[in-house]
Amino acid sequence: MKPPLLFVAVFLLLGSVTFVGAQSPLQLNNSAVELLEEGRYLEGIELLKKATSTAPHVESLRQNLVNAYLATAGFFLQRHEYDELTDLMYEAERFADRRECWVLRGVGFYRQKLYDEAEIELQEARAMGEPDAQILRYLGEIFYFTDRLYEATDVLEAASELAPDDSVLQDMLAKVRRELSVEQDMDKTYGGHFVITFDGEKNDDLGDAVLDVLEEAYNELGSWLAHYPEQRVAVLLYSRQQFSDLTGSPDWAGGLYDGKVRLPVGGVQQVGDSVRMLLYHEYMHVLLRDIVGANLPGWLNEGLATYAGDEYLPLQTDLLERARAEGGLFSLQQLEGTFSRFNGDDVKLAYQQSQAMVSYLLNEYGWYRLRDYLDALAAGNSFADAFVSAYGIYGLTYSKFEADWREKG
Known part of the structure; x- marks a missing residue:
């Protein structure tokens, strides 16, 4: 979904100025708006930059340029392109001293877990205007993840007063208070x-x-x-x-x-x-969370984690062997969610089967391909599509991997 666009009408008073062999600022503006509405954000920004350089006295052109930067920032946020987002907001700052530039840079750094950089940008944004619940909440989360619970409590309490109906914010504040106690x-x-x-x-x-x-x-x-x-x-x-x-x-x-x-x-x-x-x-x-984020199937997440610790305390395989013999294995889809929903022998089997599948994948294709799979998941692809992008060179699909493991693993 494209971010909403808001542009103002452009009225030009250019006197006797003529534009020979080139588009006028108004034409550039109109062409840019069309590009932006098509989702061609960077092309639209370039046209608006040309328009504002040609007619720097027209405030509506500059306002449209800033709005284009903000719309493009929303696009980059949706696509998790945080380096592009922060670079864009540094560029946008040249055209308008807008608080949003600092906020969006801070969010971009925060999403990359660059907490020091994020804090600098958000503290600057905080000082630029009235108290803002969103800015305070981001700062609270930064303080929380950098183990500064007292500071987190202070800013989250301030945010809570500004947004008393924000249930996510209230839950975060309650969580911090519990942990601090x-x-x-x-x-x-x-x-x-x-x-x-x-x-x-x-x-x-x-x-x-x-x-x-x-x-x-x-x-x-x-x-x-x-x-x-x-x-x-x-x-x-x-x-x-x-x-x-x-x-x-x-x-x-x-x-x-x-x-x-x-x-x-x-x-x-x-x-x-x-x-x-x-x-x-x-x-x-x-x-795994740092590389991929949340788009990670449970079998891969828990299978790799169990594989990592297996050298020091090997996982038993009794339930896995019994499930193989009795036809009681989980399907791959059944192991895609969180394992917290399992209990008793089911949770033990889920861990044993996940580790066995991960071990098979690593033994057959190695760590390099597995890292490709993680990167494809990080890009937002489905579990199956990401798998094909990494292992398709071997003619392997998500379902074929499961079938091969059941037969050979």
Whole structure:
């Protein structure tokens, strides 16, 4: 869907000026509007830039140019083309000192998890006018994801007063308050790529031990997927009760990644194989979310995460073997959603089958093709279309992969 366009009528008082062999500013404007309405945004902007340079005194031309920039920014946002968005808004700033330029740059950086850059742009936008709930909410989320819960609470409370009927905002504020009530007395350990929050009174060395393992995972798993996130990842170590209260996760959950890694490891005195497995598992989720976003089938998400931790605590395959023998395997479509809907043996089978499918895919075609698949998913393609774009060179489709795995895997 194209962003809505709003243009003003152009009235030119050009006196005796003539345009020999070239379009007049009015003609350029009208041609640009047609291009923009067709979705040819950058071409339309170029024509409007020519029109404004020819008739710089005509304010309506300049206003149309700025509106064209904003419409194009909406187009880039829809397509997740954030580098193009931020570059465009730097260019737009030359023609109009509009608050929206800073806001949109901030949103572009935020969507790329470039939180420092996003904060600078949004703080500048915040200072340019009256308090704005959207700007404050983005700042609150930046503070939240960079582990500054007090600052997040302050700006989200201010945003909440401006938009009391915004249920998403109210839920975010309630979430931050709940987490702050638990984490305000906990200790923190900082590393190059992680910040660990934990109960230091019970085990002062646990934070450093977890940090060491995660730095290993950063390098090892990063080399598998050729991806090394720049932002520090927040990792929180809870008791089982704290984990349950804050996340609402099912009893069988061994961890959660929702923008922060959350692990119920309260009482653990050292990082043994089971904790190491959990850390590798959850860090794979971090990488996948950073590369793809939300457009990720459950079997691939959980299969890769389980594969990452399998070296330290191998997953049992008893239910998988029984399901194969009895014809009780899940279909690929049944494993595309979140696994939180499963319980009992179903959830165990879902993990075992997902890891087996991922292992087969990697053994047959390698990490390079899998990374192509992730990139195609990140571009917004369907699970099946993205699969073909990566593996079609082998004559493999989404459904044929499932059939091959059932036969050979």
